[in-house]
Amino acid sequence: MSDWEADSEEDGPGGAAPKPSRALPAWRPATEAASAGVCENRAAGGDKKERGDGWKGRPRQGLAREPWQSGPLEYRARGSPGGRGRESARSPPLCFHLDNALVGTVIGRGGAKIKELEESSGCKIQVVRGNCDAEIKIFGGNDKQTKAKMLIDDLVERSGQSNSGEKYEKDSFKHQHVGTTYCHASRSGALMSVNNNPKQSINWTSLRENKAKYEAMKWADLPPIEKIFYKESPNIASMSQDEVDRQRKENNNITCDDLKESEKRRIPNPICKFEDAFQHYPDVMANIRKVGFQTPTPIQSQAWPIVLQGFDLIGIAQTGTGKTLAYLMPGFIHLDSQPIPREKRGGPGMLVLTPTRELALQVEAECSKYSYKGIKSICIYGGGDRKGQISMVTKGVDIVIATPGRLNDLQMNNFINLRSITYLVLDEADRMLDMGFEPQIMKILLDVRPDRQTIMTSATWPDGVRRLAKSYLKDPMIVYVGTLDLAAVNTVEQKVVVIPEEEKRAFTRYFIDTMKSEDKVIIFVGKKLTADDLSSDFGLQGIPVQSLHGNREQCDREQALEDFKKGRVRILIATDLASRGLDVQDITHVFNFDFPRNIEEYVHRVGRTGRAGRSGEAVTLVTRNDWRIASELIEILARGNQVIPEELISMAERYKQFQLKKEMEKDCGKPRGRSWKNA
Known part of the structure; x- marks a missing residue:
């Protein structure tokens, strides 16, 4: 199969041609084969069934069983030698129904009570659960069935409940067999059906009309929230509009907008120094001086005034531009300045949702x-010590940083109270949607008070993130640095090498051999298996490396990151698990061994280097299997003023011609066949 086939099955970035199929033996139905084996055996004079492969089965029984019969066959014809007569024949099963709420009373933990009932009555009991109720089937003789039924009645009565909502009557009862519902008779002789209560329909119209009232009742007992903590400095307040525009343009072309549908609000002026935002909060300023930052990053300079004024915010900026501090610093002030002291709120006040464990640990x-x-603060994520996380949460914390899956688990089991959350952050929202976390996010946000302050950060602005923002943010302002068009970090030099698939490993080894002693590189691959394979190869060659992917234990993942950050190894081989949330300042190179599944992930990979104003280099290997993304990659390179290889341009042109030919054949109603070979 050609590498250029558009319909080949994809298994990782760019797809791969399927392996040649093996020749398979002629197939025939299993029943036909079994029949053939039996016939051959009978022809040979055997009186036992024998499979076609020569395996001898069990002796044939003299009589066939009915479908409802179980256990050893006890029935023999009347008068037959050794027969016990029809009186010893098994009766049809006694069937009745129980409400699902009562089934546990009969079954017991691990089916223990069923086993006891079977031993006491000498019959077989089967429970078939349904949506609303369960069918109980009792197999055995009439006397044994009656005894088992009385034992079950006694269990249900002792539980203090009955299937129909009233007490069971044990003095007299009537049962019907095989597929009919068991009915009880009261002392007056009236029959009552087990499931005769009709289900009441839900009045959805009434619920919708009273939605606001129910919402108000749900949150009526919560204390008020304070959101406004910003005092604009005189220098910032006196800036003219021309000065504001120039400041935003010089700060990597900051763009702001108010998404409120009605009357627009004034967008705060960007700050120039840390003191412009935090001059009234000396503890924050002390932290900033301790770290040694000189000036705010572009996203921080515009986000801090907006968040400190209490507005919801959507912050869109490239990776490594300081988005974490853009919401953390105002969050500290928000938590400490609420009317109710932190220890009296009954739960955490700030929640940060992140897509991956690594990003959660980073925050x-x-x-x-x-x-x-x-x-x-506490970090909650899947794969960590669940018992330890529950213990820390129940002792009391102020900030919860969590992945949606584990937080939803603790929330549904009532280990964490989210009603006290007043400051919510959805970090890397686009990545959370890509990973399929939207249902968990929706469940979580239902338990967070609606008048909270919400911050959403993202590196891209796809339709899914827009929908999420519209649903869960209230009249937000949006700040994006650079452009909403997808673009890689401008401090990274991007190099693209068009290469045959079979030469990728040799080129990678050549790249490693040319690394300097101070260089540090992440090699991105498309599959977990490839990561392990490359790691093993380099290890056998004496090259110290670490690998990072989702199949590794959490402790191994943390150790790999620790070794990479501390410089014990200078090569990390990783899947897209490391494309976000990995903040290692001294990464000099990103090497894309496999092209990612989409162009957005390419941008995030490139953003692992060139962080915090440093420069970096990204090398990307592109094979003929990656021709679908050639046009999008050219656009990214063009926006960053990067060199575009002629082979990449030629690849994009051929793919466009191939797509055009497919569309023409589709319009003409002709079969596509193998026309891609000529593309």
Whole structure:
């Protein structure tokens, strides 16, 4: 199969041609084969069934069983030698129904009560669960069925409930067999059906009309929220519009907008120094001086005045531009300045949702670095010590940093109270949607008070993020740095190498051999298996590397990151798990061994280097299997004023011609066949 086939099955970036199929033996239905084996055996004079492969089965029984019969066959014809007569024949099963709420009373933990009932009555009991109720089937003789039924009645009565909502009557009862519902007779002789209560329909119209009233009742007992903490400095307030525009343009072309549908509000002027935002908060300023930052990043200079004024914010900026501190610093002030003291709120006040464990741990590290007035934080993520996380949450924390899956688990099991959340952050919202976390996010946000302040950060602005913002943010302002068009970090030099698939490993080894002693590189691959394979190869060649992907244990993942950050190894081989949330300042190179599944992930990969104003280099290997993304990659390179290889341009042109030919054949109603070979 040609590498240029558009319909080949994709298994990782760019897709791969399927392996040649093996020749398979002629197939025939299993029943036909079994029949053939039996016939051959009978022809040979055997009186036992034998499979076609020569395996001898069990002796044939003299009589066939009915479908409802179980256990050893006890029925023998009347008068037959050794027969016990029809009186010993098994009766049809006694069937009746129980409400699902009562089934546990009969079954017991691990089916223990069923086993006891079977031993006591000498019959077989089967429970078939349904949507609303369960069918109980009792197999055995009439006397045994009656005994088992009385034992079940006694269990249900002792539980203090009955299937129909009233007490069971045990003095007399009537049952019907095989597929009919068991009915009880009261002392007056009246029959009552087990499931005769009709279900009441839900009045959805009434619920919708009273939605506001129910919402108000749900949140009526919560304390008020304070959101406004910004005092604009005289220097910032006196800026003219020309000065504001020039400041935004010089700060990587900051663009702002108010998404409120009615009357637009004034967008705060960007700050120039840290003191312009935090001059009234000396503890924050002390943290900033301790770290040694000189000036705010573009996203920080515009986001801080907006968030400190209490507005919801959508912040869109390239990776590595300081988005974490853009919401953390105002969050500290928000938590400490609420009318109700932190210890009396009954739960955390700030929630940060992140897509991956690595990003969650990164945010927690930032919280710990900028400690503020004893605020406690915890990181909750799948794969971590669940028992330990529950213990810490129940003891009391101020900030919860979590992945949606694990937080939803703790929330549904009532280990964490989210009603006290007043400051919510959806970090890397586009990545959370890509990973399929939207249902969990929706469940979580239903338990967070609606008048909260919400911050959403993202590196891109796709339709899914717009929908999420419209649903869960209230009249937000949007700040984006650079452009809403997808673009890679401008401090990174991007190099693209068009290469045959079979030469990728040799080129990678050549790249590693040319690395300097101070260089540090992430090699991105498309599959977990490829990461392990490359790691093993380099290890056997004496090259120290670490690998990072989702199949590794959490402790191994943390150790790999620690070794990479500390410089014990200078090569990290990773899947797209590391494309976001990995903040290692001294990464000099990103090497794309496999092209990612989409162009957005390419931008995020490139953003792992060139962070915090440093320069970096990204090398990307492109094979003929990646021709679908050639046009999009050319656009990214053009926006960054990067060199575009002629082979990449030629690849994009051929793919366009191939797509055009497919459309023409589709319009003409002709079969596509193998026309792609001529593309």
